[in-house]
Amino acid sequence: MNWNVEPNTRQRFFQTSDSRTHTTNEINMVQLRVVLADDHPFVRLGVRSAVSAHADIVIAGESANPTSLIELLQKVRCDVLVTDLSMPEADGTIDDGMRLVRRIRCDWPALRIVVLTSLASPVIARSILLDGAVSLLNKAGSMDELVSAIRSASAGHVHISQSILAALTEVDGVPPVSLSTRCLSPRETEVVGMFVRGRSVSEIARVLGRDIRTVSRQKRIAMAKLGVDNDPALFAYVRVHGTV
Structure with missing residues (x-):
C-alpha cells in the first residue's frame, strides 16, 4: 500500500485508529481473523494500524518470511x-x-x-489470478482498498486493484478457458458474454427479449458463481480465463 506519507500524517492516522470508539454491535460481531506476512516492518505496522480502525477485523498473527509464515499458519486459525x-x-x-x-x-x-505486490508483470498477475481464491492488490493502493479486499476475500470474492486490472487488459496470448466450465448456465454465459463485450444490462435485455430484472439477476448469479463482486473483477476474470 502507499506508506510514503509524511510523519505528521502517519501520527494523525494512528491516533484516529487508536481512538476509535466501537459500538456494542461492532464489539459483539464475529471478527475476521487475519494473518499478515511481509518482510518490511513498516508495511506490517501500516496494515495493522489500518485494520485496527475496524472492529470486524483482527490481526491473528504476523510473519516476516516464508518459513515463519508456514509455521504460523500451522498454529493459528485465520480466515484471510x-x-x-x-x-x-x-x-x-x-x-x-x-x-x-x-x-x-x-x-x-x-x-x-x-x-500484496509491487510487481507489475501481467504474467505473474495472471498466474496468481488463475486460482479463484486469491485476490491481488498493488502496494501503491490505499489502505481502504486493503480493508475492502479482506472483507471481499472472506466472503469468497476476488478483489483486483485497478492498476493491475489495467495491466492485464493490455496483454494478449493466454490460452482461453471457457467460462461454461465454471458451472454457468447457458443463459448466464450468454449474459456475461454480451456484458464483457460492451453491452449494458438494458441493451442485453432488449436484444434477448428478457425483462431487465431477469438479465440483472442472471448477471449477479453468474458473478457469484465466478467469485467476483464487481464489474472490473468480472472483466479481469474473463481476461484471465478466456472469453465466452
Missing part, C-alpha cells in the same frame, strides 16, 4: 492471509513467491489469500 509475494527468508535467500502461494493453497484450501 494478507501476504507479500516476494519475501526473503531469514538468511536472505529469495524463493519463488508463486510457489509459496501454491503451497498455502494446497495445505489450507479454505484459506482466502490477498496478495
Whole structure:
C-alpha cells in the first residue's frame, strides 16, 4: 500500500485508529481473523494500524518470511492471509513467491489469500489470478482498498486493484478457458458474454427479449458463481480465463 506519507500524517492516522470508539454491535460481531506476512516492518505496522480502525477485523498473527509464515499458519486459525509475494527468508535467500502461494493453497484450501505486490508483470498477475481464491492488490493502493479486499476475500470474492486490472487488459496470448466450465448456465454465459463485450444490462435485455430484472439477476448469479463482486473483477476474470 502507499506508506510514503509524511510523519505528521502517519501520527494523525494512528491516533484516529487508536481512538476509535466501537459500538456494542461492532464489539459483539464475529471478527475476521487475519494473518499478515511481509518482510518490511513498516508495511506490517501500516496494515495493522489500518485494520485496527475496524472492529470486524483482527490481526491473528504476523510473519516476516516464508518459513515463519508456514509455521504460523500451522498454529493459528485465520480466515484471510494478507501476504507479500516476494519475501526473503531469514538468511536472505529469495524463493519463488508463486510457489509459496501454491503451497498455502494446497495445505489450507479454505484459506482466502490477498496478495500484496509491487510487481507489475501481467504474467505473474495472471498466474496468481488463475486460482479463484486469491485476490491481488498493488502496494501503491490505499489502505481502504486493503480493508475492502479482506472483507471481499472472506466472503469468497476476488478483489483486483485497478492498476493491475489495467495491466492485464493490455496483454494478449493466454490460452482461453471457457467460462461454461465454471458451472454457468447457458443463459448466464450468454449474459456475461454480451456484458464483457460492451453491452449494458438494458441493451442485453432488449436484444434477448428478457425483462431487465431477469438479465440483472442472471448477471449477479453468474458473478457469484465466478467469485467476483464487481464489474472490473468480472472483466479481469474473463481476461484471465478466456472469453465466452
